[in-house]
Amino acid sequence: MKKRTFVIRLAGSLLLLAGTALAQTPETAGYLDRFEGEFAKIQLNGRQQLLHRSGKVVVDKIQELSYYRLVSAVKQDAYGVVNRKGDIIAPFRYDAVRILGESKQDNPAENYCLITVKLQGKTGAIDSLGKVLCEPEYSDIGVLTPKTFSIKKNGLYGWCDMKTGKVLQEPKYTEVSRSYVVDGLINIQLQGKSGLSQEDGTILVPPKYERFMGWNSRQLFSYYVPGGKCGLMDRQGKVLTPAIYDDINAGPSDALVAVKVQDKTGLLDVATGQLKTPMLYTRADRLGPLFTVWKGNLCGLTDALGKEIIPVAHTDLQLFDSKGHNVLGAVVSLGPSSAGYTPPYYVVAKKGNTAAFYDAAGKQLLPFEYDDIRVTSRNDKAYVSLLKGTQCGLADISGKIIVPVQFSGIDNNYGISNYDDDAAGTEKNNFIAVLKVIREGVIGIGLFNMATGQLVIPAVYSGLRWQNDNMIRLEQGDSSGLADKTGRIIRPLKKYGAFDAVSPDLIVEKRYYDDGSATLLVNKEGRVLYDSKHWEFSATASNRLLVPDARKTWPLQFNSGLLKVRGYSYENQFVDTTGKLMAFEEYKYVGDFYNRRAVAITQDDRVGIISIDKKVVYPLELDDLTSADNELLKMKQGKKVGLLRKDGSVFLPLEYDHIDRVYDTALYIVTRQGKKGVLNAEGKELVPADYDEIRYSRDDRMFEVTKDDKEGLLGADGSILVPPVYDDLEQNRTWGDHSKFPVLVKQGEWYLYLDAQGKPLPYRAKKKKGYNE
Incomplete structure (x- = not known):
């Protein structure tokens, strides 16, 4: 018989189907509801049931949804499991x-998935692919390790391989459990005694001990015998010491442990089984790569070999790494970073106060002459804070004093509100703000150069602000002045003084006279280069459209050799570094220059960008120019908008009704002639401007689109996931990394589901589930 081919129009696209494989008509349901995760409620034969997102399976009730999106469910009073593809x-x-499952992204070796099934009182096991690992013949089955599962028969336990179901140990023990003494071992119990086995069933330690105690996956562990005494074993089950100790504690490495008998503690060489340090101590605790040892209330430190490097004469010891982090956990060596710490390590030791x-x-870097010492981090570098009485100072990590102990406070990297170093330049990290009590309730701010060890500005000011990388504005109440970064006073404090450094060598001053005031540009020596009675200077008043966001809070400076002279209706005048006035007469307004460019406005209020040599960078034909983001400007002409780079080059031409950046992506939703589309980071069309509405879902990386009152979905790359031909569209109500498909759509009188490929699931209805159904 000759095969016939049919052409069917479905969901706005043409599907070619061979006649012999023609899809069956979808089953008609009483109603459909949107998906919530793996299932949707549908009504079949007058009864509410649950449809799996694959469309392959309908169940009566969900019992459990696992990590791997395996679902245990009930159908006709029997239990089964469906995977994420809808396979039973x-x-x-x-x-x-x-x-039973575990999913650990940071440790995939710990992951497993096991399905236990019960039939007529007996339990069996199936893997996540549906392979039967063992038939229902056991009284109980449970996960033992990520590679094994336990089996129980006639009251005794054994175990099987998680992948193959092979019996590795026949049921013969009264209890089996995962060993947390050594990874990969199984604890076995028989007649009240404990032993250890490998996962393959090989017995390492026969069940003849009371219990075991491990040390966070180390190579060694303790074994206990009747009477509470303990000895040492290695992970191969070899007895290293007889059980003669009351307690054993892990050391900084597997070569050394602390052993205790009655009230005395010594350090044991594991290799020889002999005491490295006699039973001199009352306690010994691991501290990173060292041992803290105690005699009564006093403590000291030994190295990893048991040598006492800091004598037992201290009331407290704290360990810090080279980043200033307090070491609390185990660090097994002085080598590369462990447990998030960065060697080398340092010790703060205390004797009383x-x-x-x-x-x-054990080398002493700073003497016992401080009330307190703390290791802190500043700009990703560790420093040592020193406190003596009410005064503090700073040392580097080698113990060298870099800020003497003579201040009431030091910038602790959280910032001091009246100290601003945004414009301090490349030497910013050399300087640190210091505080001193001037009188009760009044604290002064000063500046210390840690590179030179000099207090460059005494702590007598109420505020300090860097004007540029050389000059600092001084504030004291209602007086102000200027100093350079060496501390040399350029302008002494003056009541109501107005001094602003606008370059490393030039200053804008406001001077008051009997008949008024004037604003002047002067050099450091005070020579007047330019003055004007109408110059209204403000260090924060400027047009900064072309300035990067990070610099917009900096005090106003000469840029490209010019500084704008504002005031008295003049908005197109500048002064150069020699004091010569430069006017852009042909323009009504010129903003501050940056990178040799400035925003300009013509006499008839047209906006554009010009260069410092008066050339047109972008034609002055715009109605408006505003900030779009750190890199781009939004330009407007009539009812059209576009995007301009800050160098004056066009990113998007003036041909759009609206332009909106999509969140923090490099995508742009544009509107042209009332229709919306999407452009990518290069300004190229990702989605044609054919839609009435476009909304981007950042979490799902999809565009929700509307066209001619019909709804659809597009991928983040602009691909059509669901064509906009539906009267209604509701996405899967789910969370996390689950897909928003299947979606519930309405076309004409029918509701139906579409999967992620746009294919319909085999159910449809003329009704959507009501709220009370």
């Missing part, structure tokens, strides 16, 4: 099912 991996014939500073080898 445990048929609906069991009395009960359980999905005094503190000193040591390196990890």
Whole structure:
């Protein structure tokens, strides 16, 4: 028989289907509801049921949804399991099912998935692909390790391989459990005694001990015998010491441990089984790569070999890494970073109310003459804060004093409100603000150069602000002045003084006379280069459209050799660094220059961009020019808008009704002749301007589109996921990384579901589920 081909129009696209494979007519349901995760409520034969997102399976009730989106469900009073593709991996014939799984992105080796099934009181196991690992023949099954599962028969336990179902240990123990002494081992119990086995069933330690205690996956652990005594074993089950100790604590490495007998503690060399340090101490605790050892209330430090590097004469010891982090957890070596810490390490030691500073080898870097010492981080570099009485100072990590202990406070990297160093330049990190009590309730701010070890500005000011990389504005109440970065006073404090450094060498001053005032441009020596009675200077008043966002808060400076002279209706005048006035007469307004460019406005209020040599960078024909983001400007001409780069080059031409950046992406929704489209980061068309409405879902990376009152979905690359031919569209109500498909759509009188490929699921209805149904 000759095969016939039919052409069918579905969801706005043409599908070619061979006659012998023609799709069946979808089953008609009483109603459909939108999907919520893996299932949607639908009504079949007058009864509400649950449709899996694959469209392949309908169930009566959901029992459990696992990490791997395996679903245990009930159908006709029998239990089964469906995977994320809609395949039935445990048929609906069991009395009960359980999905046991773990998903750890940071440690995939710990992941597993096991399905237990129960039939007529017996339990079996199936893997996540539907393979039967063991038939229902056991009284219980549970996860033992990520590679094994336990089996129980006749009251005894054994275990099987998680992948193959092979019995690795026949049920013969009263209890089996995952060993947390050593990774990959299984704890076995028989007649009240404990032993250890490998996962493959090989017995390492016969069940003859009371219990075991491990140390965070180290190579060693303790074993206990009746009477509470313990000894040392390695992870191969080899006995390293007899069980003669009351307690054993892990050391900074597997070569050394602390052992305790009655009230005395010593340090044991694991290799020889002999005491490295006699039973001299009352306690020993691991501290990073070292041992803290105690005699009564006093403590000291030993190195990883047991040598006492800081004597037992201190009331407290704290360990810090080279980034200033307090070391609290285990660091097993002085090598590369461990547990998030960065060697080398340093020690703050205290004797009562005094503190000193040591390196990890026991070398004293700072003496016992401070009330407190703290290691802090500033600009990703560690420093040592020193406190003596009410005064503080700063040392580097080697113990060298870089800020003497003579201040009431030091900038602690959180910033001091009246100190602003945004414009301080490349040497910014050399300077630190310091505080001193001037009188009760009054604190002064000063500036210390840590590179030279000099207090460049005494702590007597109420505020300091860098004007540029050389000059600093001084404030004291209602007086102000200027100093350079060496501390040399350029302008002494003056009541109501107005001094603004507009370059490393030039200053704008306001001077008052009997008949008025004038604003002047002067050099450091005070020579007047330019003056005007009408110049209204403000360090923060400027047109900064062309300035990068990071510099917009900086005080106004000469840029491209010019400084704008504002005031008295003149908005097109500038002064150069010699004091010569330069006017852009042909323009009504010229903004501040940056990178040799400025925004300009013509006498008839047309806007554009010009260069410092009066050339037109972008034609002055715009109605308006505003900021779009850090890189772009929005230009407007009539009812059209476009985007301009800050160098004056066009990013998007003036041909759009609206332009809106999509959140923090490099995508732009544009409107042209009332229709919307999407452009990419290069300004190229991603979605043609054919739509009435476009909304972007950042979480789902999809565009929701409307065209001629019909709804659809597009991918982030502009591809059509669901063509806009539907009267209504509701996405899967889900969370996390789950797909927003299937979607519930309405076309004509029918509701139906579409999957992520735009294909319909085999159910349709003329009604959407009501609120109370």
